[in-house]
Amino acid sequence: xxxxxxxxxYTTPPSFFIPKSVNSVLFNPTPRTPLRxxxxxxxPPLSLSSHCCCFCNLSTQLSPFHxxxxxxxxxxxxxxxxxxxxxxxxxxxxxxxTLRKEVETISERVEEIRTSAGLKQLEKTRADLEEASGDSTxxxxxxxxxxxLQALTDVKDKIKLLNDFKSQVEDAETIVNLTxxxxxxxxxLFEEAAGIIKELRKALDRFELTQLLSSPxxxxxxxxxxxxxxxxxxxxxxxxxxxRMYVRWGEKQRFxxxxxxxxxxxxxxxxxxxxxxxxxxxxxxxxxxxxxHRIVRQSPFNSKGLxxxxxxxxxxxxxxxxxxxxxxxxxxxxxxTFCRAGGKGGQxxxxxxxxxxxxxxxxxxxxxxxxxxxxxxxxxxALSRLKAKLLVIAEEQRATEFRQIKGDIVxxxxxxxxxxxVFHPYKLVKDVRTGHETSDIASVMDGDLDPFxxxxxxxxxxxxxxxxx
Numbered sequence: 395x396x397x398x399x400x401x402x403x404y405t406t407p408p409s410f411f412i413p414k415s416v417n418s419v420l421f422n423p424t425p426r427t428p429l430r431x432x433x434x435x436x437x438p439p440l441s442l443s444s445h446c447c448c449f450c451n452l453s454t455q456l457s458p459f460h461x462x463x464x465x466x467x468x469x470x471x472x473x474x475x476x477x478x479x480x481x482x483x484x485x486x487x488x489x490x491x492t493l494r495k496e497v498e499t500i501s502e503r504v505e506e507i508r509t510s511a512g513l514k515q516l517e518k519t520r521a522d523l524e525e526a527s528g529d530s531t532x533x534x535x536x537x538x539x540x541x542x543l544q545a546l547t548d549v550k551d552k553i554k555l556l557n558d559f560k561s562q563v564e565d566a567e568t569i570v571n572l573t574x575x576x577x578x579x580x581x582x583l584f585e586e587a588a589g590i591i592k593e594l595r596k597a598l599d600r601f602e603l604t605q606l607l608s609s610p611x612x613x614x615x616x617x618x619x620x621x622x623x624x625x626x627x628x629x630x631x632x633x634x635x636x637x638r639m640y641v642r643w644g645e646k647q648r649f650x651x652x653x654x655x656x657x658x659x660x661x662x663x664x665x666x667x668x669x670x671x672x673x674x675x676x677x678x679x680x681x682x683x684x685x686x687h688r689i690v691r692q693s694p695f696n697s698k699g700l701x702x703x704x705x706x707x708x709x710x711x712x713x714x715x716x717x718x719x720x721x722x723x724x725x726x727x728x729x730x731t732f733c734r735a736g737g738k739g740g741q742x743x744x745x746x747x748x749x750x751x752x753x754x755x756x757x758x759x760x761x762x763x764x765x766x767x768x769x770x771x772x773x774x775x776a777l778s779r780l781k782a783k784l785l786v787i788a789e790e791q792r793a794t795e796f797r798q799i800k801g802d803i804v805x806x807x808x809x810x811x812x813x814x815x816v817f818h819p820y821k822l823v824k825d826v827r828t829g830h831e832t833s834d835i836a837s838v839m840d841g842d843l844d845p846f847x848x849x850x851x852x853x854x855x856x857x858x859x860x861x862x863x
Contacts, residue, residue, distance in 0.1 A: 490570075490579050496591050497566045503598060504559045511605075513556055520549045548613075555601065559594065566590045599848070604675055606851040608858075611786065612678030615649075615713040617779060618669040622659070623686065625704030630663030632689045633706040635839060637667045640680075642841030649673030654765040661695070668765075670713065677712040682827075682850035683843075684710040686810040691817035701818055705811065714782045723781065729753040732769060752776045759783055813846070815839075828853045 523546040526532070532539045569587040573579060607613075618640055622633040637653070644651035655668040671680070686707050693702035733749045749764040750772040761783065763776035815835065816822045823838045823846075824831035830849035832838065838846075 490573060490584065493584065493587055493591070494570050497563070497570050497587070500591055500594055500598075501563045501567065504563050504594075507559065507598065507601065508556050511552070511556055513553070516549055516553050516556075520546065520553060523549060555597075559598065559601075562590055562594045566594075603679070603848055603851060606855045607675060607678035609678065609681070611712040611714065611782075612681070613675055614677045615670065615672040616677035616680050617711050617713055617782075618671065618680065618683075619709040619711075620664070620667045620669070621707045621709070622663065622665050623705035623707050625702065627659065627661045627663065627695045628689075628693050628702045628704040629706060630659035630661070630665060631695070632663070632687075632704045633665070633667065634659075634663040635689075636687060636706055636708065637664065637669065639839050639841055639843070640669055640671075640683075643843050644669075644671045644673070644676070644841075646841050647673060647676075647679075649676055655762075672713065677710065679847050679851075680710050682847065682854065684708050685812035687813050687815065688811035689815045689817065711779065711783045711786050714778070714785070723754070723777075723784075727755050729755055730773070748772060750776050752780050754780060754784065757784070757787070759787075825849065 523542060526542055527546055532542065566587045569583050569590075573583060620633050620637050620640075622629040625632065637656075641651050641653065650670075650672040652670045652672075653667060654670050655666075657665040657667070659665050686705050689704050689706075691702060692699050696702060729752070731751045731753075733751065748767065748769045749762065750769060751760060751762040752773070753760040759780065761776050761780050763772040763779070766772045766775060812827055813823065813825045815838075816824075817835065821833050821835045822831060823833075823835050825846055828846075828849040830846055832845065834842075
């Protein structure tokens with residue numbers, strides 16, 4: 395455009411003159427007429443047609459600039475055309491059609507879940523429990539009253555969740571219908587509907603996972619015990635990596651996560667650690683994580699950088715309320731020892747024997763508690779965890795010999811692993827039981843365990859169904 399305006403401004407060709415003083419130097423002193431140089435006449439100027447450009451508001455696309463010369467030839471400059479906006483509109487409509495298909499699929503899925511969950515039966519159960527909770531003799535039996543109220547709360551939460559699914563999918567359908575009536579795609583409404591579908595899909599996945607949990611303790615929180623196995627310093631460092639992985643998982647689930655005990659290694663990592671995760675269905679989700687976890691990587695503690703295989707053991711048990719742990723253990727079956735707690739600072743640390751270790755002699759199950767400041771508090775907590783552990787063993791294992799009942803406690807060494815984490819020479823995380831695998835090992839170590847948890851729960855459910863048949 396700048397060149398065109400310059401060309402149009404030249405109505406007469408400019409002239410250039412050389413002064414006489416310069417002529418006298420360059421030529422003979424004989425008087426001569428000064429040399430006169432002129433620019434060649436430019437080609438005929440281009441005429442800007444009256445319809446070449448239209449200045450309008452910012453929301454309107456500029457049409458292409460057309461320039462014409464007197465001989466009738468035309469030139470088209472590269473400017474935004476109306477066809478670009480049409481193509482963008484077509485893309486937006488394609489995205490809308492995809493969203494409409496997703497809304498239809500999610501709607502069908504919600505109806506299937508509501509039907510399979512037995513919504514009508516749940517409403518009937520809620521009415522019965524509300525009637526029972528209003529009975530004047532309810533609190534004559536305190537344990538039964540708490541059980542009734544807890545059941546009522548669970549049923550109400552489940553009904554509310556199913557109704558929320560229905561309302562969310564109806565909101566997405568309303569946006570789709572409104573867009574169809576407008577015959578145009580509104581960006582704000584489109585993003586809102588896409589966000590609803592994304593969050594609803596995650597909620598449906600979580601609900602389906604909870605339907606796979608059938609153990610009476612699956613709704614409780616859990617205690618994770620991590621122990622370094624074979625592999626020396628590498629195993630201790632691997633145990634520390636697993637500790638971070640489970641803490642990150644708990645944080646992503648918005649559970650209350652607390653490291654209650656940690657025994658540091660001599661060089662690096664940890665020898666053992668205990669983590670409490672308080673949240674609904676925490677034990678049900680992580681119950682499949684117990685076992686031996688194997689890592690293969692180039693050892694950072696080896697001067698030659700050789701590949702090293704290390705192991706760490708994971709043990710999971712539920713956090714049960716004290717009133718629900720109705721287990722009587724004879725005193726003669728318990729071996730209770732006291733020792734001084736390790737750690738940094740504190741008046742009782744390394745001075746008073748506040749740490750408690752309780753061993754169940756018939757089974758060999760042993761628990762240690764050092765998190766409380768008094769010996770009595772540690773003893774109560776350790777005894778409660780021991781009872782929960784014995785309940786889990788009795789619930790999960792149905793063998794006749796007690797040596798088989800204790801089968802979930804295995805050595806953290808070769809041949810016992812449930813999952814392999816390969817960092818070198820390639821990257822792969824694979825569950826030995828379910829066959830589920832991924833190459834995104836960084837996300838797994840950052841707490842993205844949901845695909846493995848879901849695969850294990852499905853595997854466990856299919857095994858239980860096949861055994862019943």
